[in-house]
Amino acid sequence: MTFDLFMQYLTNGISLGSLYALIAIGYTMVYGILRLINFAHGEIFTMSLYFAFYGVTVFSMPWYISFAVAILMTAALGMLVERAAYKPLRESPRITIMVSAIGASFFIQNLAIVLFGGRPKAFPNVRLLTGVMQIGAVSLQRLTLIIPVVTIILLYTLLFLVHKTKTGMAMRAVSKDHETARLMGVDVNRTITITFGIGSILAAIGGIMWGAKFPQIHPVMGVMPGLKCFIAAVVGGIGNITGAVIGGFILGVGEIMLIAFLPNLTGYRDAFAFVLLIVILLIKPTGIMGEKISEKV
Amino acid sequence: MKKWLSILLVMLLVLSLGLTGCSSNAPAEAPADETPEEVADDDEVIRIGVFEPITGANAAGGALEVEGVRLANELYPEVLGKKVELVIADNKSDVVEAASAAARLVERDKVTAIIGSWGSGYSIAAGDIVRDARIPAVAASATNPLVTQGNEYYFRVCFIDPFQGTVMANYAFNNLGAKKAAIIQEVSNDYAVGLAKFFTDSFRELTSDEDSIIEVANYNTGDQDFSSQLLNISSKNPDVIFAPGNFTESALVIQQARQLGIDVPIIGGDTWETPEFIDIGQEFVEGAVFSTFFTSETPITKESEKFLDTYRSKYNREPAAVTALGYDAYILILDAITRANSTDPVAITQEIAKTQGFEGAAGIITLDVNGDAVKSAVIKTVKDGEFTYLDTIEPY
Numbered sequence: 001m002t003f004d005l006f007m008q009y010l011t012n013g014i015s016l017g018s019l020y021a022l023i024a025i026g027y028t029m030v031y032g033i034l035r036l037i038n039f040a041h042g043e044i045f046t047m048s049l050y051f052a053f054y055g056v057t058v059f060s061m062p063w064y065i066s067f068a069v070a071i072l073m074t075a076a077l078g079m080l081v082e083r084a085a086y087k088p089l090r091e092s093p094r095i096t097i098m099v100s101a102i103g104a105s106f107f108i109q110n111l112a113i114v115l116f117g118g119r120p121k122a123f124p125n126v127r128l129l130t131g132v133m134q135i136g137a138v139s140l141q142r143l144t145l146i147i148p149v150v151t152i153i154l155l156y157t158l159l160f161l162v163h164k165t166k167t168g169m170a171m172r173a174v175s176k177d178h179e180t181a182r183l184m185g186v187d188v189n190r191t192i193t194i195t196f197g198i199g200s201i202l203a204a205i206g207g208i209m210w211g212a213k214f215p216q217i218h219p220v221m222g223v224m225p226g227l228k229c230f231i232a233a234v235v236g237g238i239g240n241i242t243g244a245v246i247g248g249f250i251l252g253v254g255e256i257m258l259i260a261f262l263p264n265l266t267g268y269r270d271a272f273a274f275v276l277l278i279v280i281l282l283i284k285p286t287g288i289m290g291e292k293i294s295e296k297v
Numbered sequence: 298m299k300k301w302l303s304i305l306l307v308m309l310l311v312l313s314l315g316l317t318g319c320s321s322n323a324p325a326e327a328p329a330d331e332t333p334e335e336v337a338d339d340d341e342v343i344r345i346g347v348f349e350p351i352t353g354a355n356a357a358g359g360a361l362e363v364e365g366v367r368l369a370n371e372l373y374p375e376v377l378g379k380k381v382e383l384v385i386a387d388n389k390s391d392v393v394e395a396a397s398a399a400a401r402l403v404e405r406d407k408v409t410a411i412i413g414s415w416g417s418g419y420s421i422a423a424g425d426i427v428r429d430a431r432i433p434a435v436a437a438s439a440t441n442p443l444v445t446q447g448n449e450y451y452f453r454v455c456f457i458d459p460f461q462g463t464v465m466a467n468y469a470f471n472n473l474g475a476k477k478a479a480i481i482q483e484v485s486n487d488y489a490v491g492l493a494k495f496f497t498d499s500f501r502e503l504t505s506d507e508d509s510i511i512e513v514a515n516y517n518t519g520d521q522d523f524s525s526q527l528l529n530i531s532s533k534n535p536d537v538i539f540a541p542g543n544f545t546e547s548a549l550v551i552q553q554a555r556q557l558g559i560d561v562p563i564i565g566g567d568t569w570e571t572p573e574f575i576d577i578g579q580e581f582v583e584g585a586v587f588s589t590f591f592t593s594e595t596p597i598t599k600e601s602e603k604f605l606d607t608y609r610s611k612y613n614r615e616p617a618a619v620t621a622l623g624y625d626a627y628i629l630i631l632d633a634i635t636r637a638n639s640t641d642p643v644a645i646t647q648e649i650a651k652t653q654g655f656e657g658a659a660g661i662i663t664l665d666v667n668g669d670a671v672k673s674a675v676i677k678t679v680k681d682g683e684f685t686y687l688d689t690i691e692p693y
Contacts, residue, residue: 012524118352122576139558214521259525266515
């Protein structure tokens with residue numbers, strides 16, 4: 001394998017990993033704050049693509065406005081799902097909320113089939129993003145480089161938000177203990193809603209870049225990325241934002257390298273994520289960056 | 298707040314109910330999950346099951362076939378003085394769902410015959426069910442030999458993959474002058490794997506070189522990233538890439554190949570002929586070449602003209618080959634019912650098996666001992682965003 005070829009595999013892997021990372025952050029943030037796996041996250045990702053698609057095709061908005069509107073609508077959807085499916089069950093056992101999460105996931109999926117139809121649609125092509133460029137012998141889509149840059153910028157913005165702002169402080173407080181945070185004057189419900197909003201915004205940004213890179217959308221397309229990004233979040237240490245990004249990169253680069261070095265195993269590409277999950281649960285159940293979980297008494 | 302929310306939720310529920318309600322009231326659309334109302338007057342109605350992917354990865358293919366079946370049903374709504382009712386079952390582009398959708402048609406809807414499915418894998422999954430129930434099934438465009446092999450209840454109105462693979466290998470060798478070929482196949486799809494195998498056999502024979510297939514790359518249904526497989530292929534420098542698979546994945550494969558700077562011809566099979574292939578592949582699929590069943594440019598039979606006229610006036614565009622085949626599957630079953638003069642599925646099966654020189658929209662249908670139609674293949678390409686006719690290849 002030549003150096004050029006290896007670099008091309010690596011850039012593709014990092015680019016795919018960045019997309020996984022953006023979606024994984026949504027899982028990890030919600031888990032951190034509610035100890036809940038938001039199964040509807042993959043569907044929220046799918047809906048962001050449809051919002052952007054209809055913005056461009058039906059309402060003939062320029063792509064940048066349509067994408068911005070789609071991101072805002074996805075955030076609203078994420079917050080609506082939280083209000084509708086999770087908030088009424090705040091005091092219920094965790095298993096009840098989990099069932100509700102699965103229900104929300106199926107509801108959105110089937111709503112999408114009814115509203116948008118089962119046939120795949122072509123995501124609008126944005127030349128500025130999808131154009132091809134040459135670096136030496138390597139031929140790349142511009143997006144391949146844009147995606148990791150966007151992911152890193154968003155990661156640092158988010159880390160700043162969580163660690164340096166009041167909202168972030170409230171989030172960290174709620175993630176430690178709802179009751180105590182409430183007693184200290186933190187509006188717990190508002191903080192949780194904001195968390196869902198931020199997670200959904202990241203899913204939407206990831207979704208739109210996903211659509212630009214792989215321009216095909218259908219109602220159940222969020223299932224596999226949803227599962228894989230959940231695994232990325234667990235591998236990185238669920239609850240930890242930097243961990244989710246690292247998990248996403250490991251998954252993306254791992255998948256691409258698996259195919260590059262062991263082409264015979266290509267059919268098992270999706271299995272790679274699950275094998276990785278099993279291995280990490282056996283070796284280090286808290287994930288790479290995970291904190292030790294101390295059970296509350 | 299809580300009240301407002303519950304009102305909103307109730308409205309959403311009502312809305313979604315209303316939406317599903319609307320679609321099941323649409324003309325001729327028999328809902329898959331509701332028992333037809335006319336269960337009581339079984340003697341007055343003949344039910345034909347339409348077994349197709351309506352949702353999922355292959356939905357566009359299924360929709361094209363259903364279009365053809367519906368058109369045929371509108372033109373020929375009756376047989377033996379009874380009304381023919383279509384019962385549409387969605388196999389959800391999934392082999393497990395396919396088996397249960399077929400079982401539902403047979404056991405609950407009590408259909409007399411079944412049409413479908415687009416996608417050989419789904420038809421193969423339904424094979425045992427139709428055989429055990431002794432219900433005839435006619436596939437419109439399932440080309441894998443295993444669909445009908447050893448199953449006297451499964452038939453098809455199209456050619457099979459050993460022929461299609463040979464046609465494309467010949468095209469690569471003779472027309473493109475290719476000596477080395479690479480394959481990228483949808484490994485979780487029986488159709489794609491079968492077609493790739495027949496292409497390989499035939500291409501090796503033509504080049505008299507056992508090593509003429511220099512790389513075989515796989516991907517799964519639903520995959521969206523093919524960059525590593527394509528890089529593996531491009532590092533071996535093939536003259537041509539054969540890429541059998543579903544239309545959406547194939548469109549993405551071609552797009553990503555072009556973006557990675559791979560500029561050799563990419564050729565494939567009949568599944569590519571859906572509008573989505575061009576919508577998703579955009580300018581990247583220009584020049585892609587594939588084999589298919591039928592071209593609307595040269596009507597073959599009287600039935601073709603009737604089909605084309607009705608289709609064009611109704612939809613105002615050119616029909617896809619699989620639409621014509623869906624139409625043919627329907628009229629073939631009706632013809633067999635007329636010949637059998639009975640609605641007994643076994644009697645109908647025997648009549649279908651005897652089909653000789655039947656005039657269908659997509660050509661003359663003569664079924665061989667396996668229940669496969671022996672027909673010519675058509676080669677098409679994408680030119681200026683349209684499927685364009687290149688050549689017709691007669692059966693060998």
